C-alpha cells in the first residue's frame with residue numbers, strides 16, 4: 050500500500066538471526082526451501098484466492114473448492130511436483146477439501162491395512178486420482194465407540210462376495226469428509242459376519258459412485274449432512290451421509306493385512322495385533338499434532354503483529370500511546386501461546402519420528418512399541434488441539450474488536466480449527482486411553498518390568514514420590530533439571546494417586562468410570578511432561594544461528610513455567626513444590642516475558658507465513674493495518690449501494706409510521 054514497513058523498528062530490535070530460526074521452525078534447510086517456494090507460488094496465483102470465502106453461499110463455496118482442488122492437481126502435474134511439494138501446495142491453498150481425506154486417510158488406510166496385492170491394485174489408481182476415496186467409519190449412532198458400529202459386511206460363500214448393509218437408521222455413515230458429493234470409493238468400516246458369526250469391525254473398499262456419470266451405484270444412498278459451524282470455514286468440505294441396501298462387493302475388497310476371509314468363508318487372523326485396524330487413526334493423529342502448531346502459530350503471528358501495531362492509553366507529553374504488546378497482561382496471554390506454538394512444533398517433529406519408528410518395527414513384526422505409540426498420538430493430539438482451539442480464541446480477544454472481523458482471519462481459523470478437538474477421536478475419550486495406558490504402567494512397576502520410552506521416568510518412582518524441589522531463587526527455575534523433576538514428580542504422583550484410588554473399587558471398570566475426571570487430569574500431566582521434555586531435548590541438539598538457542602531456551606522456559614503456574618494446584622497439592630517456589634516461578638516468568646518482548650515480531654516472522662496464507666489484515670507483514678481495514682470495509686457487498694436494498698420495503702415505511710406517531 051504505502052510500501053513502508055510499519056514494523057521495521059520492531060524487526061530491528063531482534064537479538065537473533067531470523068533466517069536461522071526459519072530453518073529450525075521448518076525442520077531443515079530443505080524443508081524450509083520447499084515450504085518457502087511453494088507458499089510463494091500459491092500466494093502469487095490468483096486461482097488460489099480465498100478472501101471471498103466467508104461471503105459465499107454453500108453451493109458457490111463448494112463449487113469453488115472443487116475448482117481449486119482440480120486446479121491444484123493441474124499445477125501439481127504441470128510443475129512435476131514431488132509428493133512432499135504437492136502436500137505443501139495443498140497445505141498453502143488452505144481450504145479443507147475432499148483431497149485431505151483422499152491423501153490423508155484413504156490412501157494411508159490401504160497402505161496400512163491392505164495386502165501387497167491390494168496395494169498394487171488400488172494405490173496406482175488413487176495416486177493418479179482416477180478414483181477418489183474417503184474414510185467411512187463414523188455412523189449416526191456411534192463415533193467414539195468404534196466397536197459399536199452397526200454396518201454389516203456379511204460373507205456370501207455362494208457368490209464369493211460381501212454384502213454391505215445398513216440395518217438401522219443409526220448405522221447410516223455420518224460425517225466422513227469427501228463422502229457427501231465427491232468420493233467414488235470409500236474405505237468403509239463394517240462388522241464382518243461369516244457363517245452367522247460376528248468378528249467385529251473391519252475395513253472394506255467399496256465403490257460408491259459410477260466412474261462414468263458420478264451417480265450413486267445401485268443400493269447406495271448418499272448425500273451431504275448439511276452446514277457446519279461458521280461461514281466458509283469447514284463448509285468447503287462435503288461431510289456425508291451414506292446408507293447401503295445389500296450392496297455386493299468382491300471378497301478381495303476386504304482389507305486383509307490384519308485378518309482374512311478365505312474362499313470357503315473361513316475367518317483367519319494374521320499374527321499382527323487386531324488394533325492395526327485402527328492404524329490409520331494413529332497416523333492421522335500424529336499429523337494433527339503437527340497441524341496444531343501450524344494453526345496456533347498462524348493465530349499467534351496475527352495477534353503478535355497486531356499487538357505491536359495497536360496503541361491504547363499511556364501517552365506522555367503528547368507522545369504516542371503505548372503499544373498494547375507492552376502491557377504485561379497482554380504478554381502473559383500472548384507469549385505462552387507463542388511458546389506453545391514452538392513447543393507443539395518440536396513435539397510434532399518427535400512424534401513423526403516415533404510414528405516412523407513404529408511403522409518400521411511393524412514391518413518386521415515387532416509390535417512392542419504400538420501401545421506407547423497409540424497413547425502418545427492420542428494424548429498429544431488431545432492436549433495440543435485443545436490448547437490450540439483455546440489459543441486461537443484467545444488471539445481473537447487479544448486483537449480487541451477488530452479481531453471479530455472476518456478480515457482479521459481469526460473467526461474463520463477458529464471455525465475451521467475447533468472440530469479438531471472432536472474428529473479423529475474426542476479429546477476426552479483419547480485422554481482416557483492415555484490414562485488406561487498409565488494405569489497399566491503403574492500396575493506393572495512392582496513386577497520388575499522396566500518402563501520404557503515416554504514412561505521411563507516412572508522407573509524412578511521411589512524418588513519421584515518423595516522428592517522436593519530444591520529451587521531457592523527465581524533463576525533456579527531456568528534449570529532444565531528443576532523443571533523436569535517438577536513435571537515428572539507431578540505426573541507420577543497424579544498417576545499413582547489414581548492407581549491407589551482404583552484399588553478401593555472391587556470392580557476396576559466401575560472404579561475407572563468413577564475416577565475418570567481425575568484420570569483425565571493425570572493423563573494431561575503426563576502429556577504436558579512429554580511436550581516439555583521434548584522441547585528440552587531439542588535444545589540439546591546443535592542449533593546454529595546467532596542468538597537462536599537463547600530465544601528457544603526462553604520460549605521453552607516460558608512454556609514450562611506458564612504450565613506450572615496454570616496448574617499450580619496440581620504441583621502444590623501433590624507436594625512437588627512449595628507455595629514460595631510457585632511464586633518464584635511466576636517471578637521468573639515475568640522476566641522471561643521481558644526477554645522475549647524485543648524479539649516477539651522476529652519470532653513470528655520465523656514462521657515465514659505469506660500474507661496470502663495468513664489471510665489477515667491485522668497480521669499483515671508490513672503492519673499497515675488501518676488503511677487496509679478501511680479499504681476492505683468498502684469492498685463489503687453491503688456497501689455496493691449507499692442506500693441498502695430493502696430500504697423501500699422495510700426502512701422507509703417504518704420511518705413514515707414513526708413520523709405519524711410522532712405527530713400524534
Ligand SMILES: CCCCCCCC/C=C\CCCCCCCC(=O)SCCNC(=O)CCNC(=O)[C@H](O)C(C)(C)COP(=O)(O)OP(=O)(O)OC[C@H]1O[C@@H](n2cnc3c(N)ncnc32)[C@H](O)[C@@H]1OP(=O)(O)O
Pocket residue numbers: 149150152153154184186187192193194195196226324325327328330331333336337340419420423471472473474475478482485
Ligand atoms: C485427514 C488428514 C489430512 C492430513 C492433513 C494434515 C493435517 C490435518 C488437518 C486436518 C485434517 C483433518 C480432517 C478430518 C479427519 C477426521 C477423520 C475422522 O474423524 S475419522 C474417525 C475417527 N474416529 C475415532 O477416532 C474414534 C475414536 N475411538 C477409537 O479410536 C477407539 O474406539 C478407542 C480408542 C476409543 C478404543 O475403544 P475401545 O475401548 O472399544 O477399545 P477396543 O476397540 O476394544 O481396543 C482396546 C485395546 O486397543 C488399544 N487401542 C485402541 N486404539 C488403538 C490404536 N489406534 N492403536 C493401537 N492400539 C489401540 C487400546 O489401548 C486397548 O489396548 P489394551 O487392550 O488395553 O491393551
Ligand SMILES: Cc1cc2nc3c(=O)[nH]c(=O)nc-3n(C[C@H](O)[C@H](O)[C@H](O)COP(=O)(O)OP(=O)(O)OC[C@H]3O[C@@H](n4cnc5c(N)ncnc54)[C@H](O)[C@@H]3O)c2cc1C
Pocket residue numbers: 150184185186187190191192193194223224225226283288468471472473474475476477478481
Ligand atoms: C469436522 C468433522 C470431520 C469428520 N470427518 C470424519 C471422517 O472423515 N470419517 C469418519 O469416519 N468420521 C469423521 N468424523 C467423525 C468424528 O471422528 C467423530 O465425531 C468423533 O470421533 C467423535 O465421536 P462422536 O461424534 O461419536 O462423539 P461422542 O462419543 O458421541 O461424544 C459426545 C460426548 O460424549 C463424551 N464421551 C463419549 N464417550 C465417552 C466415554 N467413554 N467416557 C467419557 N465421555 C465420553 C465425549 O467426551 C463428548 O463430550 C468427523 C467429525 C467432524 C466433526
